[in-house]
Amino acid sequence: MSLKRIEKNVLAGKRLNPEDARALFESEDIFTIGRLANTVAERKNGNNAYFVQNHHINPTNICVNRCKFCAFSRSKGDEGAYELTIKQIINKLRKHVGARHAVPSHSQSTSFSEVHIVGGLHPDWGIDFYLDMLGSIKKNFPGLHIKAFTAVEIDYLSKMSGLSLRKTLTALQEAGLESMPGGGAEIFSGPVRNRICPEKISGRRWLTVMETAHRVGIKSNATMLYGHVEQYRHRIDHMAKLRDLQDRTGGFQAFIPLAFHPKNTTIEGARYTSGIDDLKTIAISRLFLDNFPHIKAYWIMLGEKIAQLALKFGADDLDGTIIEEKITHSAGALSGVAMTRKELVNLIQQAGKISVERDSFYRAIQ
Amino acid sequence: MDRHISRKKQTPRITRKKGLQLLKNADLLELGSLADSMRKSLHRSKDVSFIVDRNINYTNVCINKCKFCAFYREEGDSDAYILTKRKLFQKIRETLALGGTQILMQGGLHSGLGLDYYIDLLRSIKKKFPVHVHGFSPPEITYIAETARLSIKETLLALREAGLDSIPGGGAEILSDRVREQVSPKKIRSGQWLRVMEEAHGIGMKTTATMMFGTVEGPEDIIEHLHALRGLQDRTGGFTAFIPWSFQPMNTELNKRSAVSGQRSATQKSKNHRIHPATAVEYLRVLALSRVYLDNVPNIQASWVTQGLKMAQVALRFGANDFGSTMIEENVVAAAGVKYCAAVTDIVSAIRGAGFRPVQRDMYYNIINNDL
Ligand code: SF4
Ligand code: SF4
Numbered sequence: 001m002s003l004k005r006i007e008k009n010v011l012a013g014k015r016l017n018p019e020d021a022r023a024l025f026e027s028e029d030i031f032t033i034g035r036l037a038n039t040v041a042e043r044k045n046g047n048n049a050y051f052v053q054n055h056h057i058n059p060t061n062i063c064v065n066r067c068k069f070c071a072f073s074r075s076k077g078d079e080g081a082y083e084l085t086i087k088q089i090i091n092k093l094r095k096h097v098g099a100r101h102a103v104p105s106h107s108q109s110t111s112f113s114e115v116h117i118v119g120g121l122h123p124d125w126g127i128d129f130y131l132d133m134l135g136s137i138k139k140n141f142p143g144l145h146i147k148a149f150t151a152v153e154i155d156y157l158s159k160m161s162g163l164s165l166r167k168t169l170t171a172l173q174e175a176g177l178e179s180m181p182g183g184g185a186e187i188f189s190g191p192v193r194n195r196i197c198p199e200k201i202s203g204r205r206w207l208t209v210m211e212t213a214h215r216v217g218i219k220s221n222a223t224m225l226y227g228h229v230e231q232y233r234h235r236i237d238h239m240a241k242l243r244d245l246q247d248r249t250g251g252f253q254a255f256i257p258l259a260f261h262p263k264n265t266t267i268e269g270a271r272y273t274s275g276i277d278d279l280k281t282i283a284i285s286r287l288f289l290d291n292f293p294h295i296k297a298y299w300i301m302l303g304e305k306i307a308q309l310a311l312k313f314g315a316d317d318l319d320g321t322i323i324e325e326k327i328t329h330s331a332g333a334l335s336g337v338a339m340t341r342k343e344l345v346n347l348i349q350q351a352g353k354i355s356v357e358r359d360s361f362y363r364a365i366q
Numbered sequence: 367m368d369r370h371i372s373r374k375k376q377t378p379r380i381t382r383k384k385g386l387q388l389l390k391n392a393d394l395l396e397l398g399s400l401a402d403s404m405r406k407s408l409h410r411s412k413d414v415s416f417i418v419d420r421n422i423n424y425t426n427v428c429i430n431k432c433k434f435c436a437f438y439r440e441e442g443d444s445d446a447y448i449l450t451k452r453k454l455f456q457k458i459r460e461t462l463a464l465g466g467t468q469i470l471m472q473g474g475l476h477s478g479l480g481l482d483y484y485i486d487l488l489r490s491i492k493k494k495f496p497v498h499v500h501g502f503s504p505p506e507i508t509y510i511a512e513t514a515r516l517s518i519k520e521t522l523l524a525l526r527e528a529g530l531d532s533i534p535g536g537g538a539e540i541l542s543d544r545v546r547e548q549v550s551p552k553k554i555r556s557g558q559w560l561r562v563m564e565e566a567h568g569i570g571m572k573t574t575a576t577m578m579f580g581t582v583e584g585p586e587d588i589i590e591h592l593h594a595l596r597g598l599q600d601r602t603g604g605f606t607a608f609i610p611w612s613f614q615p616m617n618t619e620l621n622k623r624s625a626v627s628g629q630r631s632a633t634q635k636s637k638n639h640r641i642h643p644a645t646a647v648e649y650l651r652v653l654a655l656s657r658v659y660l661d662n663v664p665n666i667q668a669s670w671v672t673q674g675l676k677m678a679q680v681a682l683r684f685g686a687n688d689f690g691s692t693m694i695e696e697n698v699v700a701a702a703g704v705k706y707c708a709a710v711t712d713i714v715s716a717i718r719g720a721g722f723r724p725v726q727r728d729m730y731y732n733i734i735n736n737d738l
Contacts, residue, residue: 303676
């Protein structure tokens with residue numbers, strides 16, 4: 001099927017419908033799809049490709065959910081289960097931030113600008129632990145942006161504390177939470193979700209948490225885990241729901257398609273996605289999610305090669321130069337553990353883009 | 367399958383100038399789509415072939431000491447070796463047991479090994495095993511000829527008589543002497559590489575051709591390389607496939623000493639001590655351009671060994687129609703720190719996952735198994 005009509009609509013700035021998205025997924029014309037996605041990306045972000053220097057902390061891998069595809073989590077008492085104290089978290093950050101940042105200062109000359117905190121659903125930790133954690137990080141590193149907690153964790157904290165979602169979120173916000181990552185979205189479709197992560201909150205609940213967060217002024221990202229047992233229509237349905245919510249709140253910053261990594265997990269029949277599917281999915285998300293400012297090719301998940309190519313297929317963000325991403329790595333990601341800033345900049349430039357180091361709100365950092 | 371390509375149906379040949387312009391300026395996707403159409407016009411559009419074979423490095427001792435090579439040792443080094451026949455036969459036996467049809471024999475230039483050694487080796491292999499021997503790249507052929515004081519042709523005839531079936535395209539690196547002087551000064555010159563291949567084609571032996579890029583070459587050097595291959599292929603038709611791969615910079619002289627005096631490829635300006643490996647975008651550009659430029663070479667291989675399976679899948683839409691070899695053993699690349707384990711099943715499922723039909727082939731690109 002020819003993509004002519006879709007091309008016309010894209011160039012005219014018209015919104016694609018689910019049938020268009022389906023035609024794109026079923027098309028083999030990756031060159032047209034990539035070119036169109038790149039055109040849209042350039043309209044939104046010029047020739048920029050962003051990256052951020054952030055640091056990841058996973059406070060605990062103990063989780064009551066034990067999702068099937070999660071190779072990171074443990075049950076309490078399992079070998080390899082760990083929980084960090086707040087002091088340990090501060091020390092980890094201090095080691096990476098260096099002394100400059102440890103004193104209250106307005107200095108923006110930080111080696112990294114954002115800490116990204118996600119972890120398991122700990123059976124004993126209540127919201128107080130998290131409020132303390134946020135408070136101490138803010139006290140010790142006032143200039144550091146805290147991006148933390150997936151919708152799954154927020155839902156859990158709200159239940160544990162008996163507070164409404166709104167109250168939970170505002171309490172965390174007051175303690176220092178500034179934005180949220182997009183994890184835990186997986187695939188919204190009920191039947192698929194039941195096969196891959198029945199333990200996890202429903203798609204609807206995930207969207208409600210995000211809507212509430214956006215309403216209290218917390219920006220977030222949104223992910224999609226693809227390449228397991230879902231079909232194209234599930235991906236499209238997933239993106240359509242995100243697009244609707246974004247129409248209402250405008251609170252999403254980036255969409256992050258995540259390729260499923262079958263190693264170490266127990267979902268039957270799952271294989272690695274093809275590099276071609278990865279690029280198409282990036283491109284189609286850029287075309288379909290016309291109200292999302294950014295599409296992120298998360299290089300730690302995609303591998304640096306596919307992530308670089310993604311910059312030619314509509315992505316405008318590679319995420320961080322970082323280090324210590326336990327959730328990804330225990331699920332068998334393909335890429336190396338860390339990339340230097342120089343390597344990342346080189347990748348971006350070789351893709352013909354302008355590398356821009358950004359803060360958590362996509363403002364350029366010198 | 368066709369081994370020679372009729373160029374009748376095709377668009378006019380790309381000139382040197384146009385090739386250079388495409389390599390320097392064309393958008394990646396534009397280049398990819400040109401290469402993809404070319405692939406489709408040359409091949410059954412859904413077939414992607416591969417060969418089950420094993421790379422056997424009979425010795426790692428080498429007098430050449432190329433700066434990019436992490437594999438060679440000097441005689442007397444504790445891990446220098448010459449493979450014993452017993453081990454060699456064992457490897458061949460394993461290869462055949464895995465459904466393999468071919469061995470790729472390559473090694474260093476060992477001053478202690480003469481023509482007799484090779485003849486004996488080939489004869490003893492052929493006496494025992496029904497296996498295709500793809501072996502000895504032009505630097506090795508040249509070295510064997512020199513030490514035996516024979517012409518290249520005489521050497522090739524003697525080796526073929528003993529059982530050599532075809533010649534791999536290794537040692538080509540970049541067929542530009544300006545580049546060779548910097549990365550492999552002791553290795554045979556471009557002209558010699560081409561001469562060996564021409565002689566081989568002349569006696570009816572098929573060969574492949576390679577290109578290793580991502581060191582100190584510029585776009586002009588890449589075009590020079592492709593142009594030389596295309597010219598030779600016009601005369602002989604002896605190349606079955608072209609295999610571009612990018613330099614893997616860890617663990618080598620070139621990287622350690624920053625031995626490279628000057629220019630890096632067009633866009634690379636950094637003067638750091640470490641050469642950045644060619645990125646995915648650069649790899650695909652070169653691959654796609656090769657497909658378009660080498661209109662008379664039937665097959666283009668994706669290098670999953672250096673690029674990984676996902677990239678090799680993408681390469682299938684940027685001009686490649688072949689996944690190369692299963693590389694049961696790849697010492698040369700593995701020693702440089704790249705390790706991808708891909709058994710036949712991984713390759714088959716990668717090809718399928720990319721939307722193609724995997725077929726097992728022999729060295730001549732005859733399909734020997736399409737029921738995988
Ligand atoms: S994916 Fe998240 S919620 Fe599920 S087990 Fe892992 S840490 Fe727990
Ligand atoms: S690349 Fe070949 S010729 Fe050069 S040092 Fe290594 S083994 Fe010897």
